[in-house]
Amino acid sequence: MARIGSIIPLLAQTDLFKGLDAPHLATCAAAFHEISFSKGETLFVRGDVGSRLYLIAEGRVRLAIVTEEGRELSFRHATSGDLVGEIAALDGGPRSADALALSQVVAYGLERSALTELCAAHSAVMSALVRNLCRRIRDTSSQLEAIALHPIEVRLARFLLVALGERKAEPGKRIPLALGFSQTELAQLLGASRPKVNAALGWLEEQEAIKRTIDRLFCDPLKLAQIAQAEDA
Numbered sequence: 001m002a003r004i005g006s007i008i009p010l011l012a013q014t015d016l017f018k019g020l021d022a023p024h025l026a027t028c029a030a031a032f033h034e035i036s037f038s039k040g041e042t043l044f045v046r047g048d049v050g051s052r053l054y055l056i057a058e059g060r061v062r063l064a065i066v067t068e069e070g071r072e073l074s075f076r077h078a079t080s081g082d083l084v085g086e087i088a089a090l091d092g093g094p095r096s097a098d099a100l101a102l103s104q105v106v107a108y109g110l111e112r113s114a115l116t117e118l119c120a121a122h123s124a125v126m127s128a129l130v131r132n133l134c135r136r137i138r139d140t141s142s143q144l145e146a147i148a149l150h151p152i153e154v155r156l157a158r159f160l161l162v163a164l165g166e167r168k169a170e171p172g173k174r175i176p177l178a179l180g181f182s183q184t185e186l187a188q189l190l191g192a193s194r195p196k197v198n199a200a201l202g203w204l205e206e207q208e209a210i211k212r213t214i215d216r217l218f219c220d221p222l223k224l225a226q227i228a229q230a231e232d233a
Contacts, residue, residue, distance in 0.1 A: 003034065004026060004029045004030055006057070007029035007032050007055070007057075007108055008022075008025050008026060008029045010055055010057055010080070010081050010108070011025050011028060011029055011055065012025060013081035014055070014081060014082070014083050014132075015083075015128075015131070015132045015135055016083055016086065016128050016129060016132040017125075017128060018128075019124070019127075019128050019131075020122075020124055020125065020128060021124075024122055024124055024125065027118070027122070028110075028118055028125065031110055031111075031114040031115075031117075031118060032055060032108035032109060032110050033108065033109055034057075034106065034107075034108055034109075035054070035106075035107050035108070035109045036104075036105065036106050036107070037059075037101040037104070037105040037107065038101065038104060039101055039102065039103050039104055039105075040100070040101065041100075041101045041105075042098065042099065042100055042101075043061060043084065043085070043099035043100070043101065043105075043107075044085060044095050044098070044099050045095065045098050046065065046066070046094070046095050046096060046097050046098050047094045047095060048088075048094065048095045049088075049092065049093075049094060049095075050085060050087070050088020050089045050090075050091070050092055050093060050094065050095055050112065051089070051092075051111065051112050052085065052089055052109045052110055052111045052112060053083055053084065053085040053086040053089040053109070053110050053112075053115065054083065054084050054085050054099075054107040054108070054109055054110075055081075055082075055083055055107060055108040055109075055110070056078050056079060056080055056081065056082045056083075056084065056105065056106075056107050057080060057106045057107060057108060058080060058104070058105065058106040059079070059080075059101060059102070059103040059104050059105030059106060059107075060077055060078070060079050060101075060102040060103050060105070060180060060181065061077070061078040061079075061082075061084055061099050061100065061101055061102065061105060061107075062074055062076075062077055062078075062099070062100045062102050062185065063075060063076040063077070063078065063084060063097045063098070063099050064097060064098050064100070064188065065096075065097050065098070066098060073188060073191065074185060074188035074189050075097070075189065076189070077102070077181065077185070077189065078099075079180075083132075084099055085099065086115075086129075086132070086133075087133065087136075089110070089112045089115055090112075090115065090129065090133075092112060102181065102185075152190065152192045152196050152197065152199075152200045153200045153203050153204065153227060154227060154228055154230060155190050155191075155192070156190060156197065156200045156201070156204065157204065157209065157224045157225075157227040157228040158228045159186075159189070159190060160177065160210070160217070160219055160224055161221060161224050161225060161228055163177055163179065164177060164219060164221055164224075167221075168221070169219075169220065169221055169222075174210070174211060174218035174219055174220050175218065175219045175220075175221060176216050176217070176218055176219075177216060177217045177218070177219050178215060178216045178217075179217070183197055183198060183201075201217075204224075204227070207223060207227065208220065208223060209223035209224045209227055210224070
């Protein structure tokens, strides 16, 4: 029961399960089992058969695509409360990306057979799954649009606003933000080179939208929002 009690709050955060009532959440939580990964360990590799999905409890997981030429594009970092691998777990098809633990990771796994049984037995789970997949498609479209159409400064401002979430700044103060990963990782997420991201950070600092220290950014959400809405930074 202690394990289920730990899983339920995490499930309630996810786009896939958050709309379910308490009994459905408890039923779903009972089907998960704990799995740990060391820093640098692979959760799955692109092309693997999708046998399970993962609910991240602790740590950070990078989802990326590596081309035949060896170029790598990181498109998402998953942290506590995030799901990874749900698409392949649903249809049993090959994984569409690599998943790598960037730190020590504690996760809860749900086997594909258990997910199929939950969807068949509970229409609410299936409905939530469809909504989640639709949202993921929209997010991917928005990310591709941002990479293709907007300057790096605009993309970076939008990324920082998403990272800030609903946090509000006190009058005259900035919001501290610890990204938890390197500029190289940030560049991969934004579809840019590290020097360009560093230059964009410098430009945002010149605009007083951020202030940099060794380990954190201090962000002005209003100025970031103005830049994020600009057609040309």
